[in-house]
Amino acid sequence: MFHSSKTLGAILASTMLATSAFAGELVINTDTSDPAPKKAFQELIDGFQAENPDIHVTWNLFDHEGYKTSIRNFLTADAPDIANWYAGNRMLPYVSAGLFEPVDDVWDQNGLHDSLASAEGSMTIDGHIWGVPYTYYQWGVYYRKDIFEANGIDVPKTWDEFLAAGKKLKEAGVTPITIGTKYLWTAAGVFDYLDLRTNGYDFHMALTKGEIPWTDDRVRAVFAHWKEMLDAGFFIDNHAAWSWQEALAPMVQGKAAMYVMGNFAVAPLREAGLTDDQLGFFQFPVINPDVPLAEEAPTDTVHIPANAKNKEDAKKFLAYIARADVQTKINQTLGQLPINKDSQVGDDKFLQAGYQMLSSTTGGIAQFFDRDAPAEMAKAGMEGFQEFMVKPERLDAILERLEKVRQRVYK
């Protein structure tokens, strides 16, 4: 049996090699398992297929969380021809390990330096461009408009107004903000905004690049603002038990009124029955008026792995996904913003709000804590944020721990 199962394995492996060597087969791995992204990619691939009938696309769909570990494995072992990933520091390990293919030629030949100019910086490492961005989305505060109106609350523009709004909500028996921190990263969204509003973009970038000690007073100032929110009972209880999706429920049920989130939260909120009259979006309020407003807008990208077997067609695919009309369409389904400057932004009100906010942003655009900071620092940091949200009295110990990690990670 040992022998037969081994030969079976060999046959299987060889047939697999045979099929992937077959010209015209394009293997795409993505993590777009949530309904809207899944549909968007289905349409994208169908469209590509229609224009290139001789290319046969094989699409492997991964679970969103699992993908983050899977990608390392398949980039080294069984590389697809296309993989989706994220811009900024998040792609650095794969670029440094030589696992992504530079695609400067795709950019040169298709005029992407012009049409995707806004994202060129976050796609460039060591003077080369490593992929094609196809979408980005704003972060900010999503809120229950109807609950705000019922309690006579206006959209808060400043920190004091924000705290006052929370207080009114509390009095009405509504928890101001819902959040689910089981998988940690949601807490980083709050931290990022507090830091961007307190210290500004340049400081935030320096912090995530490891240039500033965590025990710095300016970092403490961020946590002091966070503490104000905690003291005022801004967040739902037991958030550490929930994923971000589970934390949508209190907002849908009207038990909580706001969510500091990315635009991808809109789709499930609508699906759960909230109408556009009930759901609104506002920019995270100003804390320090001297700091130019910076925003958080993570960019999603596609790359060609260095070990891809069909780079020819993969480049065709990159050129396709960079096109204005394609980006218009995919982002309409995603409910996100296109990178291509000639694309149409969907007329969805959240997209329009995001587009307006981001195109007028002067302070800078951050990717996200776990994309701007290296993995190990990100993990330790986010764990610290979660702990702080539940045990704010441990701030000193948390910051010292983060500082210890910083000194190790960036040396």
Added chain:
Amino acid sequence: MASTSSTWRRNQQRLAPWLFLAPGIAMFLIYVIIPIFQSMAISLYQWDGLGEKVWVGLGNYVELFDDEAFYTSLKNNLIWLVLYLLAIPAGLFVALFLNQTVRGIRIYKSLFFFPFVISQVVVGLVFSWFYDPNNGLLNLGLMALGFDPIPVLADEKWVTYGIIAAGLWPQTAYCMILYLTGLNAVDPEQIEAARLDNARGLRMLWYVVLPQLKPATFIAMVVTVIGALRSFDLISIMTDGGPWGSSRVLAFYMYEQAFSEYGFRMGYGAAIAVVLFAIMMVYISGFLWKMYRDEKGR
């Protein structure tokens, strides 16, 4: 031709065992024994699984002994080890309860055994749900009794105990079945004799029954300790190590460091695995020693 067959005939009793053993040993060496030593070697390097390995000597171990998360994991491992053993008396209790001959008892026994057959993934999902702070049965019950709800999986004080309780469910079923089989083999004459001597209840259990259940207790002990040290699935499903890493055990911490989204420190992970292996080795040696004595004894 004739001579080879006669060589085989003369030596077959010496050669046959190796023939039979070869495939099994080969597979086991490749996949189990050699990797143990490879892991030990990797623990001396810094390696992200992608680039080149960098020799750091005992650097990973030095870092480990200055790592809060390592001590948290170690502490939780101890809690697991101790509390998981509760499965043994609990299993014995259930077994005694079910060791009757009333009608339908066989069905009862199988149904009680049920939790062990189910995957830990399912057990983990079921229990995270049971513990849900808002709608979980546990907290609905607590609130009905007028207590405050306990967010078991979001509270660093409770989380490890909550997960262990989930683990005890299938493990108790396992121990139960071991004891049920053991009880079947208890010598009825000794029981009757003890009854005549007026031994009953707990005294009977302690002095007459338990000594006869020793083999069952031994196996229960072994599988429970191993199970406790292998606790990974439930933690991964129920809390992902949180809140803020307070439910980690070594097995989980190793995975987190080596393979998770923010990990990929293969060398450091391997060092954690080596520590876990060392702990496990204590038990394995004990087990082997007992087997060795048994073998020599017969």
Added chain:
Amino acid sequence: MFPTPIEKTAPATRIAYKVALPVALTLWLLPLIAVALTSVRSAGDINAGNYWGWPTEFHLLENYTAIFENTPIGQYILNSFKVTIPVVIGAVALSTMTGFALAVYKFKANLLIFFMFVAGNFVPFQILMVPVRDLTLQMGMYNTIPGLALFHIAFQTGFCTLFMRNFIKALPFELIEAARVEGVSEIRIFWYVVLPLMKPAIAALAVLIFTFIWNDYFWATVLTQGADTQPITAGLYSLNGQWVAAWHLVSAGAIVAALPPVLMFFLMQRHFIAGLTLGAVK
């Protein structure tokens, strides 16, 4: 018999016992009963917060059809079978041979090899993880079902050898002696004398290994990825992420995932228990 048979006790105790049995069972299986009930709830019940009460409507067909139609759960289950069945056959085949060799022949390294299998069977998975993954990568079998199955076969050989060796040791050795006297070759002794006697052990191991492998989660996450290769345990976890608050679907998925080993257990109960209690009763 201990404890005292219930028939010999006072009538009150007897009645109490008969009442206690179903009550205890219900409590014991409460989490599972809840899952089973939830798996037939409607989405309305879930949204209304009716998680533990009686379902207002029964959506048995709807929910179970939904998971097969909208998710790759069918594929996951097929993968589980594709991993589990070869492992059962492979591990049992290897260990009948190793068990036979270690039980029947006396040679110097015998106990040492036996102990290697036993000790290896108990090592923590984590110490194997990094090298085994690398090995599988190098063989080009990463993220393939044979890659996962080969590891399982090798690892399970440890436990199976322990089991088989003890089983064969308990067989009457005279049978083998007699065959040798008649000049039967060792291989024929294995095939015609010992193997037929091992049927109960093979059955016991087969069910046990089936359950172990079916329920494996750890190695599935280490060696496979994506719906094409992952077995149901890992699949269920990814589905859990996708079906957020759709607990009726998660429950239906959990029930489907649990079904094959449960059926196996009920069909082969005697063998299963014989396998688990190995050595507990000599």
